[in-house]
Amino acid sequence: MHLAIVGSGLSGLTAGACLSKAGCKTTVYEQYHEPGGVTASFIREGYKWDLGQLLIEGLGPDEPLGLILSELGIASNIQIKKDDRGYVFPDFAIEQPEKFEGIKWRFEKLKSIFPNEAKGLENYWRDYVRFTRLLTYARRINTTTGISKQVNKFHLYLALSPFLTRIKWDAQRLMDSYFTSRELQCVFISILADFFTSPNQFPGLGVYGLNAEAVFDKRMPKEIARNAETLYHYSFLGGISSLVSTLVEGIEENSGEVILNSPVTSIKIEDNRVVGVVTEGNILHPADIVIASGGARETFLKLVGEGFLPGEFSEKVKKLPLMDSVFMVHLGIDFDPSPWVHGAVTYYYGTYDIEGGINEAHQGVYHQGASGFVIHVPSLHSPEMAPEGHHAMTIYTICPDRLNDGSWESKKEEYANAIINYAERHIPNLSKHVCTRYILTPEDFRNRTHLDHHAFGGIAPLINIQRIPHRTPIRNLWFVGAQSESGSGVNNVIPGAYKTARLIIKENSLK
Numbered sequence: 001m002h003l004a005i006v007g008s009g010l011s012g013l014t015a016g017a018c019l020s021k022a023g024c025k026t027t028v029y030e031q032y033h034e035p036g037g038v039t040a041s042f043i044r045e046g047y048k049w050d051l052g053q054l055l056i057e058g059l060g061p062d063e064p065l066g067l068i069l070s071e072l073g074i075a076s077n078i079q080i081k082k083d084d085r086g087y088v089f090p091d092f093a094i095e096q097p098e099k100f101e102g103i104k105w106r107f108e109k110l111k112s113i114f115p116n117e118a119k120g121l122e123n124y125w126r127d128y129v130r131f132t133r134l135l136t137y138a139r140r141i142n143t144t145t146g147i148s149k150q151v152n153k154f155h156l157y158l159a160l161s162p163f164l165t166r167i168k169w170d171a172q173r174l175m176d177s178y179f180t181s182r183e184l185q186c187v188f189i190s191i192l193a194d195f196f197t198s199p200n201q202f203p204g205l206g207v208y209g210l211n212a213e214a215v216f217d218k219r220m221p222k223e224i225a226r227n228a229e230t231l232y233h234y235s236f237l238g239g240i241s242s243l244v245s246t247l248v249e250g251i252e253e254n255s256g257e258v259i260l261n262s263p264v265t266s267i268k269i270e271d272n273r274v275v276g277v278v279t280e281g282n283i284l285h286p287a288d289i290v291i292a293s294g295g296a297r298e299t300f301l302k303l304v305g306e307g308f309l310p311g312e313f314s315e316k317v318k319k320l321p322l323m324d325s326v327f328m329v330h331l332g333i334d335f336d337p338s339p340w341v342h343g344a345v346t347y348y349y350g351t352y353d354i355e356g357g358i359n360e361a362h363q364g365v366y367h368q369g370a371s372g373f374v375i376h377v378p379s380l381h382s383p384e385m386a387p388e389g390h391h392a393m394t395i396y397t398i399c400p401d402r403l404n405d406g407s408w409e410s411k412k413e414e415y416a417n418a419i420i421n422y423a424e425r426h427i428p429n430l431s432k433h434v435c436t437r438y439i440l441t442p443e444d445f446r447n448r449t450h451l452d453h454h455a456f457g458g459i460a461p462l463i464n465i466q467r468i469p470h471r472t473p474i475r476n477l478w479f480v481g482a483q484s485e486s487g488s489g490v491n492n493v494i495p496g497a498y499k500t501a502r503l504i505i506k507e508n509s510l511k
Contacts, residue, residue: 001508004029004277004287006264006303007450009037010490011481011497012293013247016256017072018501022510026256027287029279031263031450035248037294038449038456039490041241042330045436047392048385049330050240054345054376055083055215055233057491063231064139065491068498077246079237081381082218086342088426089186089349096342100219110187120178124188127162131208133228134159155227163205170463174204186352193372193398194457195488196323196362198355201462235344235381240490263450267292267303273475289504293481293497295451296320296468304474313473316466320483322455324361325442327408328396329416332436337377337391340427346375348426364404369419373397375427390435395423401442401453408441415439457489458482470500478504 001024005012008030020026034040039052058064059080069075087094092113097105107125111118137156144152166174171192175185189199191210214220214230223229236242248258266278267290276286292299300309300317309317349372351357357371376394379386386392397419403411416439424430445454459467459482467485470478478500482488486496504510 001025001289001510002287003027003289003291003504004285005291005293006267006277006299007037007293007481008032008035008244008248008258008260009293009449009481009493010039010243010247011484011486011493012291013244013251013258014068014072014494014497015291015293015478015480015501016258017074017247017250017254018498019504019510020251020254020256021072022501022505023254024256024289024510026251026254027285028251028256028258029262029264029277029285030258030260032448033261035258035260036241036244038445039240039244040448041239042438042440044330044438045332046387047330047332047390047436048239048241048378049392049394050376050378051328051440052240052490054374055085055235056240057212057215057233058231059234060232064142065494067143068494072247072250072498074246074250077249078242080234081237082232083235083344083381084215084218084233084342085345085347087187087190087216087347087349089183089190090352091183094187094216096217100217103213103220103224106213106216110184114179114181114184117179117181117184120180120184124178128208128211128213129225129228130159130162131205132212132224132230133226134163135209136227136229139229166204168463169204170200171202171204171207172199174207175199182352186349186354190347190349190354190372193354193357195461196358196398196457197460197462198358200355201460203461203463206461235378237382239378239382239385264303266305267299267477269304269308269474269477272308272473274477289476289478289508291478291480291497291500291504293479294449294483295453295455296479296483297453298451299479300468300472304477308474310473317468319466320468321460321462321465322453322483323457323460323488325399325401325445325454326396326456327366327399327412327415327419327442328394328440329419330438330440331393331395331420331434332386333391333393333430333433334389334435335391335433337375337393337427337430338380341375341377341380344377344380348373348375348423350422361398361400364400364402366399366403366415367397368415369395369397369422371397373419373422375423395419398456399442401446401455408443412439412441455483458493459487461487470496470503 480497
């Protein structure tokens with residue numbers, strides 16, 4: 001059986017590694033000159049920076065992604081490190097105590113800053129533990145069988161009961177039920193800016209999942225309460241591109257191919273069944289099954305064509321709400337920034353008006369770093385990512401895919417200076433220690449990902465969104481990735497692609 005995969009992001013590579021291991025003749029077609037999409041690395045002058053998601057949840061050997069990598073036979077080929085991130089707000093910072101002060105240290109810190117919100121903080125903690133227990137039972141259902149599975153289902157329903165009246169709440173309503181302070185609310189919902197999703201459009205219960213306590217302190221115990229197990233966050237040593245390389249090697253070791261500089265121009269359909277892909281030069285590559293990853297509109301409206309799709313499906317694709325992009329400045333610096341940053345990843349916010357900042361981005365207005373930014377220093381966990389005595393630093397922030405005034409190319413130098421200046425408020429004399437810098441704009445990401453609109457994280461996670469299913473209306477054409485039903489983030493796209501591959505294996509009686 002011949003399988004063709006369009007795109008070499010993590011979803012395409014995961015599906016390819018799984019299916020090639022099962023005996024499929026697998027070919028991955030990638031339009032760019034290196035694999036990985038936005039999870040590739042950017043390497044210049046002895047420095048190496050990550051482009052994509054910085055901390056990945058659930059990579060431990062008994063955690064969801066770790067189990068998948070083990071089943072693919074590649075877990076031993078990558079090195080990971082537990083990590084956490086820091087948050088700095090306009091008026092205060094949530095700084096880790098030097099000595100671990102227990103699972104509720106962050107809440108005690110917040111009570112000292114917001115004494116009038118103590119009751120709300122206790123109520124939130126109670127519900128956070130309940131939600132963590134709910135997720136724990138959900139994961140156990142996926143890894144158990146027989147009576148154990150049924151017992152876990154029973155406990156899942158019990159754990160769900162306290163949330164039944166809040167299932168349809170948005171994040172803002174959930175925050176209002178706990179806190180009156182907008183500043184305190186931002187501690188829990190500021191991360192929604194990464195998704196370009198306003199608090200009144202994001203599913204409320206998702207807030208608990210986005211604020212796992214272990215992401216703020218990797219010293220958290222795994223079990224924070226009885227049957228309530230947290231997942232840890234991790235950095236890939238050597239950068240996330242090490243996972244890309246390992247997946248590519250897994251495909252090639254099983255006689256598969258990853259062909260670079262080979263853009264797919266169309267997906268060939270006959271009698272509502274996929275028969276192959278066409279690359280530049282009108283070259284047809286027959287295939288029994290095609291898995292497309294990447295952009296939904298590009299895949300279905302361009303590569304397939306509306307004429308082959310049900311009208312309702314085409315409309316769903318056209319209306320799919322997408323996130324916007326990011327502006328990145330990669331720096332090579334000649335000093336150790338450790339005293340001024342929180343480990344590898346620190347979020348700096350310049351406003352408490354999360355919704356306003358998101359709305360401006362949707363209107364094509366770029367804040368230039370004034371509303372906030374993230375600093376990532378991968379060489380703090382992987383010194384080989386920079387020359388000796390130097391560090392690789394990335395400063396990035398959300399931004400519109402297209403500006404309402406001017407072009408990214410014409411303004412990128414000005415914008416790079418601006419965001420470095422904002423970062424210098426937290427890291428003294430940063431600009432004087434810059435040895436090299438490289439700027440990546442939405443235009444660069446569009447070229448890298450072959451998309452008309454660069455959505456950094458894929459689908460915007462709105463309430464009641466209609467996602468594009470992995471199984472498409474065309475027989476043997478499947479769709480995976482951040483714009484599919486799995487949603488965005490490495491911890492979603494890898495399981496989604498793996499699930500799809502396992503379903504293909506089952507339906508085609510492969511091993």
